[in-house]
Amino acid sequence: MTGSPPPGAADRPGSFFIGSRSTAGSPAVFPVLLGLPVLLWQLIFFAGPLVFLVVITFWQVKSFRLSPAFVADNWEKVLTSTAFLRALGHTLTVAGTTTVLATAIALPAAYTIAFRLPPRLRDFAVAFLVVPVFSSYILRIYAWQVVLSPQGVINGIAGLVGIEPLPLLGGAFSLQIGLLTLTLPIAVLILTFGFAGVDRTLIEAAENLGCRRSRVVAHVLLPAIRPAIALAATTSFLLAFGDYVSPLFMTGSKPPTLSIVVVDTVKSGSQWPRASVVGVSMLLILVAVLALGQLLSRRTRLRRGGR
Amino acid sequence: MPKPFLPDLSRRGFLKAGAAAGALAATSRWSPALADEPGVLNYLSWPGNADPYLVEAFEKENNCKIRIKEYVGGDQMLAVINQSPPGSFDVVLADAEYMHLLHEADFIEELDPADYPLQDYWPEFQKFPLHWFDDKLYGVMTDFGYLGLSYNTSIYKPEELSSYAAMWAEKAKGKVGFFDWYLPSMGCVSLSNGNRPPFDIDGDKFEALKEKLFSLKPQASGFYTIADIFSSLTNGQAHLIPGIGEWITLGLRQSGVPVDTIIPEEGGLQWTESLSIVKGTPKKDLARKFIQYTASPQGQVLQATKVDNKKSIPSIAGWKLLNETMPKEAEILRLRLDAPNVMDEYKAKKIQFRQLPSQQSIEEWNDVWSEFKSL
Secondary structure (H helix, E strand, O other): OOOOOHHHHOOOHHHHHHHHHHHOOOHHHHHHHHHHHHHHHHHHHHHHHHHHHHHOOOOOOOEEEEEEEOEHHHHHHHOOHHHHHHHHHHHHHHHHHHHHHHHHHHHHHHHHHHOOOOOOHHHHHHHHHHHHHHHHHHHHHHHHHHHOOOHHHHHHHHHHHHOOOOOOOOOOHHHHHHHHHHHHHHHHHHHHHHHHOOHHHHHHHHHHHOHHHHHHHHHHHHOOHHHHHHHHHHHHHHHHHHHHHHHHHHHHHOOHHHHHHHHHHHOOOOOOHHHHHHHHHHHHHHHHHHHHHHHHHHHHHHHHHHO | OOOOOHHHHHHHHHHHHHHHHHHHHHHOOHHHHHHHOOOEEEEEEOOOOOOHHHHHHHHHHOOOEEEEHHHHHHHHHHHHHHHOOOOOOOEEEEEHHHHHHHHHHOOOOOEEEOOOOHHEEOOHHHHHHHEEEEEOOOOOOEEEEEEEEEEEEEOHHHHOOOOOOHOOHHHHOEEEEEEOHHHHHHHHHHHHHOOOOOOOOOOHHHHHHHHHHHHHHHHEEEOOOHHHHHHHOOOOOEEEEEEEHHHHHHHHHOOOOEEEOOOOOOEEEEEEEEEEEOOOOOOOOHHHHHHHHHOOOHHHHHHHHHOOOEEOOHHHHHHHHHHHHHHHHHHOOOOOOOOOOOOHHHHHHOEEEOOOOOOHHHHHHHHHHHHHHOO
């Protein structure tokens, strides 16, 4: 991705030698030079820390100090602890639920934005979706606390009508609200761009052939944006799976998710190695989910190509 | 016991680790570069303790600057001091239950009791057991407070909370908040099981404690950081919180939130802070002066009346000065000499020290706490 020459360069094997007098200007070397900073950046800020994270899982903590070692104790201890396994199950359930909800809510919203709104309103809606992505997530979560708490806005209004305070804050409901606050704008944006990119002539063709709108959606639109759906779903999953803010502030860590387990593990006894084990396990799960998403969108492409 | 894991790989892993260690050292160590600057007192402490309100007078008097390295929780304090080269800190403020660890690891200096106004202290605190080892003084108490059951006064009358059993009642279902720290939270449950002292219990009692704790799960509203304790008490998410005290509820009450703390009949816990001189400091004199200043009547009054964190103080001379200069504060803080005051609970033997578990490891207690949270 980073240092490969453009496709044309390979077709002209002589070009490298012709331009060798000023190598930097040669079409083969220049892209390499351009790509180098990216490669270095990735090595320093991604690959390096990742290797370190894995190495540290084999270290030990002796009297609150990290000491290099090579033991599998941390893996054994974490992977067999009930607290970790429960948190894993809980986090998978929560992130899975968020993914389904975000995709299910985002699809009709994105469809409306892409096909039903006049162009000016559409741009306005997209801008409105972009703004939350750049505003502080913690701030938005605190705002939800104010809205949902027993003495908050909703219960205040409900109280006026004579409804008993509802336990809105601190549970699966508030957790999903928090996570959807994080994921929904992004899912809608991805799907909106997905719908916007669909070739309109395909829709016209389907309509000319007598398809009703529901059939157009089911047989033309949805298959066409399957990669976008896979991307929106995996993005939602990744964000929800690793989130720390919503589980902490919307449920009071009850029950804890894996990101909370990471913090707890460090907090009690400076167990960085065990926290790293949890971190590496989370990364592995995310890689698996990404691979699944890739597989889903690629299968569509193959099938479409085959037709 | 560490188990060797594929010995042929271990050397390579170790080399990789060594290379990475440098990177870690750069991030996790308190920079010692400025630590030996003259006229600077390096202070390892809970947040807020280098507030100008507390230390400005000392800095002026001694023409020095106090540089604080803040920690949150004793574990973090031990981690910081373990990872720092000698001489990084001159003074450390520690909770009493961590003092024996600091002493055993040889991090703190023996103090001369004659240097400090301990004779001004309440007799109970002149030779506070957790600050003395082999009859030698290692820390000078600066302040203390009690932990019991904090509650919403618009939901509960104090009579309903004469026992921790109230946490298991139907009324408290889903309304018991927890400070997310195993020690005070499990300490209160241990007290409710009749364990005195609550942290020195054998295997059977530990099992019973575990069972009792787990039975609280349906009552739990959540596990809170300090900031979230404030908001959950304020917004009504939690009606009861064990293991916290007036250091939280007093400030909230003054800003109009209906909360108070009660010490149930099974007893409460005492947290205690003290100052010690860190071994290897070249500024022993300045460090000693700082401790003397904090233990002096003026220093004690400042400790008690700090805006963000109200504390009880051990010095009777400090109480006297507070009653003379700020009688209103003395009343609010229950530090009046001629009326019911914070020493009453102590004298009624309702108070147990917050200590680290002695028959189990910290890890065992922590694991139980993690499991409770994940139930």
